[in-house]
Each structure stands twice: as structure tokens, then as C-alpha cells.
Amino acid sequence: MIILATFIFNIILIIPFCAGLAAAAARYGSRSLDCKAVPGTAGWPSKDSWASLSRSTGGWLLQPAPPGAVCHPGQPTYNATQCPAVQSGWSTFEFHQADPISTYWNQWNNDSCLPEEGLPCSGQGYPVYVINATTADHVRLGVNYARRHNIRLVVKSSGHDFLGRSGAPNALSIWTHHIKGLQVYDSFSPRHCNVKIPGTAITVGSGMQMEELYSALDALNQTIVGGGGRTVSVGGYLTGGGHSLLSARYGLGTDQVLEMEVVTPSGEIVTANECQNTDLFWAMRGGGGSTFGVLTSITVKTYPTPQIVNLILALATTDIQSPSVFDMVAYILSQFPHLGDQGLSGYAFIFSATPNPYDGGATTVAGIFMAMVLQDSTVEAMTELWAPILAHVNTTWPGQFQLIFQTKTYPSFYGWFKENYDTSAAGVDKIGGSRLLDADALTRNLTLSAEVFKQFSEGSVGNVYLVAGKGVHDAVPRGGSNSVCPAWRSAYVHANYWADFAPLNATAKAEAFDRVNYHLEPLRKTLAPDSGAYMNEADPQEPDWQHQFWGTNYARLLRIKRVVDPDDVLWCTPCVGNERWHQTDDGRLCKVAAWPSLA
Numbered sequence: 233m234i235i236l237a238t239f240i241f242n243i244i245l246i247i248p249f250c251a252g253l254a255a256a257a258a259r260y261g262s263r264s265l266d267c268k269a270v271p272g273t274a275g276w277p278s279k280d281s282w283a284s285l286s287r288s289t290g291g292w293l294l295q296p297a298p299p300g301a302v303c304h305p306g307q308p309t310y311n312a313t314q315c316p317a318v319q320s321g322w323s324t325f326e327f328h329q330a331d332p333i334s335t336y337w338n339q340w341n342n343d344s345c346l347p348e349e350g351l352p353c354s355g356q357g358y359p360v361y362v363i364n365a366t367t368a369d370h371v372r373l374g375v376n377y378a379r380r381h382n383i384r385l386v387v388k389s390s391g392h393d394f395l396g397r398s399g400a401p402n403a404l405s406i407w408t409h410h411i412k413g414l415q416v417y418d419s420f421s422p423r424h425c426n427v428k429i430p431g432t433a434i435t436v437g438s439g440m441q442m443e444e445l446y447s448a449l450d451a452l453n454q455t456i457v458g459g460g461g462r463t464v465s466v467g468g469y470l471t472g473g474g475h476s477l478l479s480a481r482y483g484l485g486t487d488q489v490l491e492m493e494v495v496t497p498s499g500e501i502v503t504a505n506e507c508q509n510t511d512l513f514w515a516m517r518g519g520g521g522s523t524f525g526v527l528t529s530i531t532v533k534t535y536p537t538p539q540i541v542n543l544i545l546a547l548a549t550t551d552i553q554s555p556s557v558f559d560m561v562a563y564i565l566s567q568f569p570h571l572g573d574q575g576l577s578g579y580a581f582i583f584s585a586t587p588n589p590y591d592g593g594a595t596t597v598a599g600i601f602m603a604m605v606l607q608d609s610t611v612e613a614m615t616e617l618w619a620p621i622l623a624h625v626n627t628t629w630p631g632q633f634q635l636i637f638q639t640k641t642y643p644s645f646y647g648w649f650k651e652n653y654d655t656s657a658a659g660v661d662k663i664g665g666s667r668l669l670d671a672d673a674l675t676r677n678l679t680l681s682a683e684v685f686k687q688f689s690e691g692s693v694g695n696v697y698l699v700a701g702k703g704v705h706d707a708v709p710r711g712g713s714n715s716v717c718p719a720w721r722s723a724y725v726h727a728n729y730w731a732d733f734a735p736l737n738a739t740a741k742a743e744a745f746d747r748v749n750y751h752l753e754p755l756r757k758t759l760a761p762d763s764g765a766y767m768n769e770a771d772p773q774e775p776d777w778q779h780q781f782w783g784t785n786y787a788r789l790l791r792i793k794r795v796v797d798p799d800d801v802l803w804c805t806p807c808v809g810n811e812r813w814h815q816t817d818d819g820r821l822c823k824v825a826a827w828p829s830l831a
């Protein structure tokens with residue numbers, strides 16, 4: 233999710249919602265033998281047992297208190313001096329990534345200890361123990377311990393995850409954040425493969441994050457196909473697919489992967505590449521994090537850093553009820569396939585009623601705002617690219633839309649990134665949803681598009697990211713293919729919609745899911761029914777998620793999951809092969825009454 237620094241519109245959610253509380257009845261029985269161990273029951277290891285795990289990791293087993301507890305009198309870590317810093321850090325990504333158990337979106341810790349006196353505080357929504365891993369061996373010890381003791385295992389790197397896969401109650405967590413390191417190559421020979429892959433590459437620790445990589449590579453005049461958030465880590469980004477401004481040219485982030493080092497659920501440290509552990513290699517490039525193994529290091533291609541021509545383009549009107557707004561938006565989006573083929577990429581935001589940032593919010597405006605780039609090009613080329621499109625808008629809707637068209641050139645990708653990285657706030661309760669849109673969806677019927685995008689952005693903002701296109705369509709991942717949703721291979725746009733909601737309020741949460749559903753439904757049902765969603769930025773309750781996230785790749789992913797993790801040591805939702813377990817309302821993970829035969 234990207235809200236660029238330049239996108240200063242104040243987004244206010246003003247949708248009235250249809251009620252519809254999904255009262256999730258506990259449908260599944262939970263005989264204790266069929267559940268993972270939880271503290272306080274006989275199956276949970278003794279203190280001595282945990283102490284021996286701690287010794288074997290060299291003392292890196294943590295039992296962290298919830299970070300918000302410093303604000304709660306009565307909690308062991310209560311400290312009124314520290315509380316204000318936690319409160320002010322809470323909205324930043326930097327705070328949560330540096331904490332062993334915190335995640336960016338409060339509901340994934342079940343709002344169980346927000347840093348505010350008066351609210352409840354317990355460790356109930358957090359993992360119990362954490363291995364602060366710096367080596368593959370630390371990871372192996374954790375995986376083996378969880379498997380042998382029937383303990384729920386999770387993996388946290390940065391904690392960005394929008395689907396809640398990087399935390400869980402009653403769990404042992406492997407925190408990969410401190411697995412760092414970077415090695416550069418002029419060309420790369422995958423281990424035990426008789427092949428030399430031309431072109432520069434890097435091998436990095438799985439805790440490495442975007443800004444660390446961009447800045448280190450910038451010193452070499454290189455960059456990677458990476459994301460827009462500074463603290464997003466390669467762990468979740470690359471296992472989930474990874475879209476980028478550079479994708480239009482080179483493909484998805486995961487299309488660049490040459491090799492992985494993985495700790496398997498059976499506790500082996502293996503190399504996966506095009507000639508060994510090829511199924512694992514295929515599955516972990518798009519099949520999702522915390523499912524097939526724990527990534528410890530990864531090798532990806534790097535590229536000469538491009539010079540960037542940036543464009544801020546807005547077309548907006550204060551006549552927000554005018555039907556022309558969405559006709560214009562539909563027309564602009566219909567040009568995205570052509571623009572993408574010409575090398576343009578970037579982020580667009582459709583807004584239906586937003587305070588006008590150019591008059592301090594005195595008026596409300598509707599239209600489209602874009603932050604787009606061309607690589608290794610010129611301002612003249614950018615202007616020429618848009619001239620016929622803007623002329624069409626001008627002649628079709630004369631005088632109706634105010635135009636902002638501002639260009640700026642940056643000498644490198646990192647130069648661009650430093651001014652334009654994602655500045656959205658963490659520390660809220662938030663869910664979202666995604667739909668991938670191909671040329672047909674964007675151009676087939678603009679009357680339909682206008683209706684669909686109107687509902688998509690109604691009362692708020694809908695994001696339409698031009699982050700796929702030619703490079704993604706033509707990508708040839710090592711080994712011939714990987715497991716990302718096949719819809720990426722014809723998509724131009726990843727459309728997404730986000731909803732924040734009040735914590736500790738089941739009604740507000742259910743309404744947020746309804747809201748996401750309301751805005752995405754016309755994209756799913758009408759505009760692009762045969763497409764799919766980008767799993768890393770998808771609705772955690774996406775209907776038919778197996779096929780929406782992975783399409784025809786799901787069957788093979790499921791077979792691989794059963795082979796590499798027959799006992800479901802790794803479990804998350806919505807994740808490949810998770811159908812045999814269910815998390816109860818009180819946070820236990822139990823086998824479902826009748827295991828479905830899905831293989």
C-alpha cells in the first residue's frame with residue numbers, strides 16, 4: 233500500500249455502512265489432543281525445557297512483554313517515563329519493526345495491549361516466546377522445537393503484513409529482522425547448478441529491508457525491483473510476489489530471485505534454486521511467507537539504477553456530483569495499458585470527495601491524482617506521452633477539470649525514493665483488498681468502468697497502481713516459472729482499497745470488512761471476474777482465496793505444502809494448505825473435525 237509523500241490529500245472515510253456482522257460461530261470441535269499446545273495446559277513445555285532452548289540459541293530466546301504495557305499501571309513493565317515515546321512511536325513503521333512481537337496493524341495483535349491507559353492490556357494477542365534469530369541455525373532450532381513440542385510457529389520479519397500472518401497467540405515466533413548481510417556479484421552461479429547467470433546480483437539476509445538495500449546499492453549505481461515502503465523486508469515481499477515501480481520494465485520482485493536458503497519445516501537448512509529443491513524454489517516465489525519454510529537468505533538480480541522522470545498529475549473538479557468525473561476517470565484508466573507499454577509506471581488514486589489540498593480543504597474535489605514515473609527518459613517524452621490524452625480530456629469535457637502537471641527529474645531510483653517513499657501511518661486497525669486488472673478490464677466498456685470505479689472510490693479513495701504491464705507479462709523466472717497468481721501475467725493495474733476501523737469494537741471491524749467488500753465487489757464481479765488478487769495486499773477474508781490468490785497454481789502449491797510440511801508446522805491464514813486447521817475464537821489452533829481431502 234502506498235500513499236506517497238506528495239499525496240497530501242486528507243482522506244476521510246465517510247461511508248455509511250450496511251450492517252452485517254459476520255457472527256463467526258465456533259464451528260469446529262477442539263479436543264485438546266487435536267490442538268496445538270497452549271500455555272497452562274499439560275502439553276506446553278516446562279520452564280526448564282524453554283530454558284534449554286534458550287541456551288541452545290546462545291541466549292536469544294525472548295519472552296517479550298507487549299510493547300504497550302509500559303502505559304498500563306499494574307503491568308510488570310509499567311513505566312510512565314517510557315509511555316509517551318511508545319505512544320508517539322506507535323504510528324511509525326520504525327517502532328513496530330524494531331519490536332520483537334508488535335505488528336503494524338493493531339487487530340493482528342487482537343488490540344490486546346494498545347498503549348493507552350484505561351484500555352485492556354494483556355499478552356493474549358501476542359506470541360509467547362521469540363527467537364531473535366541472526367543465523368540459519370537459530371531458525372532451525374526454533375523450527376525443530378515447535379515441531380517436536382506441537383507449538384504454533386510464526387515468522388515475523390518487519391511486521392508489515394496486511395493479513396496478520398506475522399503474529400499469533402500462543403505461539404513461538406521466529407523473528408528474522410536481524411538476519412542481515414549483503415554480498416554483491418557481477419554474475420551469479422547457483423549452487424550445484426552448471427550455469428552462470430549473467431548480470432549483477434546480490435545475496436541478502438532475509439531480514440533486509442527496502443531502504444537498506446536501496447541505499448547500499450545506490451553506492452554501486454544499482455538498484456533492485458523493490459517496493460515503496462522503507463521498512464518492507466524481502467522476507468514477505470519476495471515470497472508474496474512484490475510489485476515495484478520497476479516491474480513494468482523487469483517483472484515482479486520475485487521474478488528476479490536466483491536462489492534461496494530455507495529452513496524447512498522438518499528442520500533442514502537447504503538451498504533452493506533451479507536445479508535443487510526446485511519445487512520449494514517454485515513455491516516460495518509467490519506462494520506466500522510462513523508456509524513452506526523460513527527464508528534465511530535470498531539472491532536476486534540487480535540493475536543499473538535508472539534516472540527517474542517523475543510526474544505529479546491531477547485532474548479534479550469541485551463539481552463532485554458531475555457524472556463526467558467517472559467518465560473522465562474511466563477514460564484515463566483505459567489509457568493505462570498503452571501508457572504502461574510506453575514504460576510508464578506509478579501510483580494513481582481515484583477520489584470521489586476529498587478536501588482540496590490546494591485551498592487548505594476549503595472545497596471538496598473529485599477526480600484522479602497520479603504520481604507516475606518514466607525511467608531513463610526525459611521530461612519532453614513524459615509531456616509528449618500525455619499530450620494527446622490531456623487534449624482528449626480537454627475537448628471532451630471542456631473546462632471541467634483543473635489540471636496539475638508537474639515534472640521533476642531524479643538522478644537515481646534511490647534519489648526518487650528518498651522523496652517519494654510510502655508515508656502512510658502504522659499503528660491503526662486496518663484491512664484492505666485487491667484486484668488485478670488487465671487491458672480488457674480497463675478498456676472493454678468505459679460506461680461500465682465509470683460505474684465500477686465510482687463505487688470503488690465512493691466516499692473515499694480507491695488506489696489504482698500501474699505496477700504490472702510488459703515487464704511482468706514477459707518475465708521469465710529462473711526454472712521457467714514461479715507460483716505468483718497467473719493474473720499478474722496479463723495485468724497492468726493492481727487496484728486496492730483500504731479501510732481503517734476503531735479498535736476493540738467488533739461492529740466497527742465487521743463494518744470495515746463490509747466496506748472493503750462493497751468497494752471491491754464490482755471489480756471482482758463485473759469488471760474482472762476471471763482475474764485474481766495480489767495476496768500480500770488482499771482482503772484477509774477474500775472469498776475463494778485459494779484461487780483468487782494463486783489461480784491454477786493452487787493445486788501444485790498444495791501438493792508441495794503437503795510434501796514439505798506434512799504436519800503443518802507452519803500455519804497461517806489465508807495461506808496455502810491451511811484448510812486442515814482452524815483458529816478458535818479464544819486463539820487455539822485445532823484440527824478441523826473432518827480433514828478435507830483437497831489434494
Ligand SMILES: Cc1cc2nc3c(=O)[nH]c(=O)nc-3n(C[C@H](O)[C@H](O)[C@H](O)COP(=O)(O)OP(=O)(O)OC[C@H]3O[C@@H](n4cnc5c(N)ncnc54)[C@H](O)[C@@H]3O)c2cc1C
Pocket residue numbers: 233234336386387388389390391392393394397398408438439458459460461463464465466467468469471472473474475476520521522523525526527528654656768769804
Ligand atoms: C507501507 C507499506 C508499503 C508497501 N509497499 C509495497 C510495495 O510497494 N509493493 C509490494 O508488493 N508490497 C508492498 N507492501 C506489502 C508488503 O509486500 C507485504 O506487507 C509483505 O508481506 C511485507 O513483508 P515483511 O517481511 O516486511 O513483513 P512481515 O509482516 O514480517 O511478513 C509478511 C509475511 O511474510 C512472512 N515472512 C517474513 N519473513 C519471512 C521469512 N524470512 N521466511 C518465511 N516467511 C517470512 C511472515 O511470516 C508473514 O507471513 C507494502 C506494505 C506496507 C505496509
Ligand SMILES: *[C@@H]1O[C@H](CO)[C@@H](O)[C@H](O)[C@H]1NC(C)=O
Pocket residue numbers: 311312313314
Ligand atoms: C523507566 O524508564 C526510564 C527511561 O527509559 C528509565 O530511566 C527508568 O529507569 C525506568 N524506570 C523503571 C522503574 O524501570
Ligand SMILES: *[C@@H]1O[C@H](CO)[C@@H](O)[C@H](O)[C@H]1NC(C)=O
Pocket residue numbers: 294332364366410
Ligand atoms: C536481537 O538481536 C540483535 C542482534 O544480535 C540485537 O542487536 C538486538 O538488540 C536483539 N534484540 C532484542 C530485543 O533482544
Ligand SMILES: *[C@@H]1O[C@H](CO)[C@@H](O)[C@H](O)[C@H]1NC(C)=O
Pocket residue numbers: 451452453
Ligand atoms: C556511479 O556513477 C557515478 C556518476 O556516473 C560515477 O562517478 C561513479 O564512479 C559510479 N560509481 C560506481 C561504483 O560505479
Ligand SMILES: *[C@@H]1O[C@H](CO)[C@@H](O)[C@H](O)[C@H]1NC(C)=O
Pocket residue numbers: 622623626627630
Ligand atoms: C484546452 O482547450 C483550450 C481551448 O478550448 C486551450 O486554450 C487549452 O490550451 C487546452 N488545454 C490543454 C491542456 O490542452
Ligand SMILES: *[C@@H]1O[C@H](CO)[C@@H](O)[C@H](O)[C@H]1NC(C)=O
Pocket residue numbers: 677678679680683
Ligand atoms: C457497457 O456497460 C453498460 C453499463 O453496464 C451496459 O449498459 C452496456 O450494455 C455495455 N455495453 C456493451 C457494448 O456491452
Ligand SMILES: *[C@@H]1O[C@H](CO)[C@@H](O)[C@H](O)[C@H]1NC(C)=O
Pocket residue numbers: 734737738739740743
Ligand atoms: C462501535 O462501532 C460502531 C460502528 O462504527 C459504532 O456505531 C459504535 O458506537 C461503536 N461502539 C463503541 C462502544 O464505540
Ligand SMILES: *[C@@H]1O[C@H](CO)[C@@H](O)[C@H](O)[C@H]1NC(C)=O
Pocket residue numbers: 342356357401736816817818819820
Ligand atoms: C481477542 O480479544 C477478545 C476480547 O476483546 C477476546 O474475546 C478474544 O478471545 C480474543 N481472541 C483471541 C484469538 O485471543
